[in-house]
Amino acid sequence: MNIGKNRKPTIGDVAREAGVSMATVSNVINRRSVPLTADTISKVEQAVQRLGYRRNAMAANLSSRKSNELGLIIPNFGGYYGRFAEELEHQVHGFGYHLSVFSSNGMNPDLERRHMELLLQRRADGLICHGLAMSVDTTRQIVGEGTPLVIFNGWGWPSDVASIAVNLDFPGASAEAVRYLLQQGCRSVFYAADRLAPGANAQREQGFAEGVKRCEARAVGAFGVSDYDGNQIEQAGQIDQIDQIEQIVSAILDVGELGVELFLDQVLQLSDRRSPIGIYAYSDAWALRLLSECHARGLRVPDEIKLIGMDNELFSQASYPAITTFDMPVQRQTHLIACCLLQQLGEELAPEALALLSEARSTAAGGREILLPLTLLPRRSTELSGNAE
């Protein structure tokens, strides 16, 4: 069973053992389209079995100039990103690709760089990266040309470095959070930001501000004073129960920096307390911490405070009361990403996949920044009449 000293059996060993040529062995192993005798096949397979042969991927890849490997770089393995990785792995596997997943440990630029360098040295066929901590220039320099790069949840990447970006619509979701909080009776709304978090906080802030502005415009419009913007008014038409709003108190506070206690202090101070306070948090994790702090202070959720999170983590449903949050369309996102990348790699996509892709592209900014909507999942933490706690 052993050939030499410690050497693993090669295709040549198998050929000798089976009494055929190396080419034949290769053909059998790779299930080529060349016609092969059933006898030959079984001879080879038996030899493979006897010798315990396993193909050497490095040699195969070197020879065929293709690694069938895709690289994924995410900030961490938890929650959304973890689900993302698992789903994407599944998707690309259907096309014969492997996915190597690396965490940049909270968007550490050095780690990002290192992982990316490794993937390129391994001649990965394609790269999928979270909006990176590295500068555009650095990234451009590293990835150069030749290796397709798809960005997800990253904004403003020039086309010469990333072919496309598939993003979640955090701005839209944030505006929706504001709208929903107001609709549920809040007259003061706050965004619990986390500016150091490895995610799209800026997009959330922008969307939050936008949402506030939009509602104010609508309120003003209802009073016949002026309007903010024709288009905005149109969208504000969705806001049905807040016609009487005169003034909305709103603010963006960095809970990451303040901590939940100081954050809540400021929130309570800024709001007039004559209506429930709405808090939209950067993530479910922050929402949970805030919820806990409310409990500790005897602030009733959702009666006095209404909470919205983001990510639909398992614990947001398991907490008490369950936290309203946004569902992340991980599957749609990974599917689109896989399609984009595989297309660039010259794979044959199914017609429906192509249709989906071109549809998504058509609605994208410049065809290069696809935006996927998030779905609000209303739960107890934002209910109107608080039965909960």
Place this chain on the structure above:
Amino acid sequence: MNIGKNRKPTIGDVAREAGVSMATVSNVINRRSVPLTADTISKVEQAVQRLGYRRNAMAANLSSRKSNELGLIIPNFGGYYGRFAEELEHQVHGFGYHLSVFSSNGMNPDLERRHMELLLQRRADGLICHGLAMSVDTTRQIVGEGTPLVIFNGWGWPSDVASIAVNLDFPGASAEAVRYLLQQGCRSVFYAADRLAPGANAQREQGFAEGVKRCEARAVGAFGVSDYDGNQIEQAGQIDQIDQIEQIVSAILDVGELGVELFLDQVLQLSDRRSPIGIYAYSDAWALRLLSECHARGLRVPDEIKLIGMDNELFSQASYPAITTFDMPVQRQTHLIACCLLQQLGEELAPEALALLSEARSTAAGGREILLPLTLLPRRSTELSGNAE
């Protein structure tokens, strides 16, 4: 800057560009120990720069018969396992190794098999696997000999397939959970099992049962009737406040199968309700769900129900009341694993690392199953006088 059509520059191109030989280029790139003229080095480096050369890892690995790659297979990317992966990556990188992480998606045997096969085809230098879903025989057949395999959180692996196992002491922790709950005044204790979970549930069950038995023995011993086991008595000596226990109600119930509602129903039915009920859950996730259900029923935690989880997830601290749980010594575990593996790969370990390793080995069962203790983190959910809720 471009050589041919689409070909990436090779070491040969660099050599030509720099006016030196391929071997010299290789020496410069790999920072060999051979002495090199500063002039030569700069010539090569400039050529590398000009051409945008990047070493081809596949060719290098093929030639050197070493991949510098370690493979890690975990059931999922979340929580403990995610932290584990990141930490291990960090550890092995110090020795020039890369870590490729794969999730088996909740211990799917097919995925495990596929990932393992891939890693072996890539000629990974070593494997680190969570106690696998695959049978021992299957694993033995796949991994064969030649590639060192270290198991973590897996029990009963024969030495011919895995060189060593580095496990967390779930049995010990579970016994400790029982002891602690009783000490905190509980007279009925339950283990909320999850038999389908991709983790060491059996070990927890065993430890729980052991813990109960131990305490009963101690109680009986206190009444001078008989004892369970000399050694057990000795250990039971740690239990200081429960000498008067006459009878402990205890049970193991599969919350994964029952769901939290039915589980709690049964718990309430089985216990006499004259003292707080202690519940030790398979994981923090289950503990949180149970906590939520308690809230919903108006059961006060920790006054009426005391809860212990496992994993020290972020949310267990952020929930209300904060959940008592066990801290996982991720760093110690990954460090030991890295040391074991690197030693087998012939790397030079630091003396202190070697000392640590041999010490851990000496206390291990047969020297091949290292057991790492978990630390209980007492929090509000098990406090004596319940201020919380």
Place this chain on the structure above:
DNA sequence: CTGTTAGCGCGTTCAA
């Protein structure tokens, strides 16, 4: 110090 050369294990011709 530097250059030459022979593999590493496999894929892919192209005649036979």
Place this chain on the structure above:
DNA sequence: TTGAACGCGCTAACAG
């Protein structure tokens, strides 16, 4: 169908 031969890009001896 098969077999021999070349190339993938690099490393490792050894020879200068």
